[in-house]
Amino acid sequence: MNVVANPDIHEILRRTFGFPGFRGQQEAVIGRVMRGQHSLALMPTGAGKSLCYQVPALARNGTAIVISPLIALMHDQIRSAGAAGIRAASMTSADTDNAATAHAFRNGELDLLYVAPERASTPGFQALLERAEIALFAIDEAHCVSEWGHDFRPDYRMLRPVLDRFAHVPRLALTATADPATRADILRQLGIPEDGMIIAGFDRPNIRYAITPRQSGPRQIADLLARLPGAGIVYAPSRKATEDIAAQIARTGREAGFYHAGLDPERRAAVQAQFVRSESMVMVATIAFGMGIDKPDVRFVIHAGLPKSIEAYYQETGRAGRDGDPAEAHLLWGVSDFSRARQWLGDVEPERLAGEQARLNSLAALVEAPDCRRAILLRHFGEHPPAQCGNCDNCENPPTMIDASELARKLLSAVYRTGQSFGIGHVEKVLTGQSDERITARGHDRLSVFGIVTPQDAPVLRPLARTLTARGMLAATEHGGLMLGPQARSVLKGEEAVTLAEPPPKARRSRKSRGE
Ligand code: ADP
Numbered sequence: 001m002n003v004v005a006n007p008d009i010h011e012i013l014r015r016t017f018g019f020p021g022f023r024g025q026q027e028a029v030i031g032r033v034m035r036g037q038h039s040l041a042l043m044p045t046g047a048g049k050s051l052c053y054q055v056p057a058l059a060r061n062g063t064a065i066v067i068s069p070l071i072a073l074m075h076d077q078i079r080s081a082g083a084a085g086i087r088a089a090s091m092t093s094a095d096t097d098n099a100a101t102a103h104a105f106r107n108g109e110l111d112l113l114y115v116a117p118e119r120a121s122t123p124g125f126q127a128l129l130e131r132a133e134i135a136l137f138a139i140d141e142a143h144c145v146s147e148w149g150h151d152f153r154p155d156y157r158m159l160r161p162v163l164d165r166f167a168h169v170p171r172l173a174l175t176a177t178a179d180p181a182t183r184a185d186i187l188r189q190l191g192i193p194e195d196g197m198i199i200a201g202f203d204r205p206n207i208r209y210a211i212t213p214r215q216s217g218p219r220q221i222a223d224l225l226a227r228l229p230g231a232g233i234v235y236a237p238s239r240k241a242t243e244d245i246a247a248q249i250a251r252t253g254r255e256a257g258f259y260h261a262g263l264d265p266e267r268r269a270a271v272q273a274q275f276v277r278s279e280s281m282v283m284v285a286t287i288a289f290g291m292g293i294d295k296p297d298v299r300f301v302i303h304a305g306l307p308k309s310i311e312a313y314y315q316e317t318g319r320a321g322r323d324g325d326p327a328e329a330h331l332l333w334g335v336s337d338f339s340r341a342r343q344w345l346g347d348v349e350p351e352r353l354a355g356e357q358a359r360l361n362s363l364a365a366l367v368e369a370p371d372c373r374r375a376i377l378l379r380h381f382g383e384h385p386p387a388q389c390g391n392c393d394n395c396e397n398p399p400t401m402i403d404a405s406e407l408a409r410k411l412l413s414a415v416y417r418t419g420q421s422f423g424i425g426h427v428e429k430v431l432t433g434q435s436d437e438r439i440t441a442r443g444h445d446r447l448s449v450f451g452i453v454t455p456q457d458a459p460v461l462r463p464l465a466r467t468l469t470a471r472g473m474l475a476a477t478e479h480g481g482l483m484l485g486p487q488a489r490s491v492l493k494g495e496e497a498v499t500l501a502e503p504p505p506k507a508r509r510s511r512k513s514r515g516e
């Protein structure tokens with residue numbers, strides 16, 4: 001192998017990319033690749049992962065093979081690489097010029113060749129690899145190799161024999177989302193030594209985090225948007241919700257669009273281009289939106305429902321404020337998000353159940369936490385942050401915590417004694433001793449739990465029900481009623497304490513405004 005003498009990676013960075021210097025851990029990662037070492041780069045979204053393989057692709061002899069799970073993502077990357085004068089191509093089912101690309105590759109005319117994992121492991125592609133010079137293997141979205149990850153793709157498991165066949169070629173696995181179990185698995189699955197892992201700082205100090213319970217109706221998002229200038233994204237849980245919310249926003253006079261996988265490609269491309277250009281547009285989208293979009297001045301990301309995991313939350317909020325200017329991340333969560341997610345756990349294959357449960361519990365802990373949101377996020381990614389950041393809702397307004405264990409036992413008993421089929425409204429009336437026809441007809445006014453909650457404690461019942469549901473102590477019935485959840489026992493037996501943030505005074509005054 002003839003290695004170019006001392007290729008200057010700084011010169012490439014300046015000349016080809018026009019950047020004055022490397023960011024964060026980029027240089028460390030690139031240094032390892034240049035020395036021919038295998039590595040895993042764990043870098044948050046927006047940290048500049050692509051550069052970590054693009055620069056060595058130019059500095060080393062041969063072509064960099066980039067394994068990537070999404071054709072749309074590949075094509076975006078090829079377009080921007082082309083704009084920088086890098087020779088990049090992909091071989092996928094969506095490309096019509098695969099033969100020409102193979103020819104260019106064999107002739108050493110490509111810097112980057114993108115392929116999907118299922119193609120990379122075919123005998124035909126391996127034969128092609130034998131006939132050209134390979135600079136490195138970049139394995140993008142490397143968490144897909146792990147069953148622990150949130151996005152397991154069996155095709156990634158087929159890569160190892162290919163990599164091992166070219167054992168002297170440095171491999172660089174890249175991901176933005178890997179908890180400790182997933183990281184260890186990536187190293188093992190891809191044959192990367194433990195000291196080859198480079199973790200870049202996950203902190204995004206310019207993003208302010210705020211997490212609040214969702215109220216019913218469109219008011220809450222409208223109120224938020226009224227004080228959030230600039231362009232931003234609202235992530236909605238369903239296609240229909242994206243369209244509904246976008247229409248509501250448009251009615252307030254703000255530029256708004258919606259995006260989901262059900263739109264035809266032209267429409268998607270048009271609305272995406274509109275968003276990238278705009279300085280005030282609100283894009284209401286499913287999580288299909290955002291990957292590979294280069295818009296540094298996204299000023300806010302609002303989640304109208306619970307994200308899939310802390311990793312997903314971090315990645316989605318990470319699309320805000322890439323320019324380093326102040327940006328905001330707001331999560332609105334509802335008790336129904338958790339009850340639905342817990343119901344869905346019932347259909348998960350047994351071997352994935354523990355991981356999915358842990359994911360949901362981490363989310364519950366994040367949304368309910370009385371302390372610094374940033375610290376929770378960063379600890380999740382293996383960092384040791386200071387206890388307070390000063391730039392999240394809880395740091396700014398530390399909630400007062402109350403011990404609600406006793407009240408939780410009363411609430412759970414009332415749910416149980418009324419037959420585990422009524423909603424919180426009915427249970428609340430029973431507990432606070434308000435009779436109505438339904439209550440007397442069922443004899444619920446004669447239960448031992450009737451009227452055992454004082455008027456002072458009454459406003460805590462709904463937030464408490466939310467907390468108990470998030471923690472699996474309550475669950476939703478098919479008809480929207482409440483029943484005991486699998487974790488209820490430990491509270492009823494007094495083995496587990498339930499603390500929660502004291503509801504703000506506003507909530508105490510108008511109980512009716514809480515929709516969930
Ligand atoms: P990731 O894949 O980690 O989410 P990208 O590779 O898409 O991030 O890079 C995010 C943005 O940062 C891009 O606009 C890229 O051009 C820019 N970028 C990357 N490295 C640098 C650098 N060293 N200096 C300035 N900008 C950079």
Ligand code: ZN
Binds near residue numbers: 371389390392
């Ligand atoms: Zn904080």
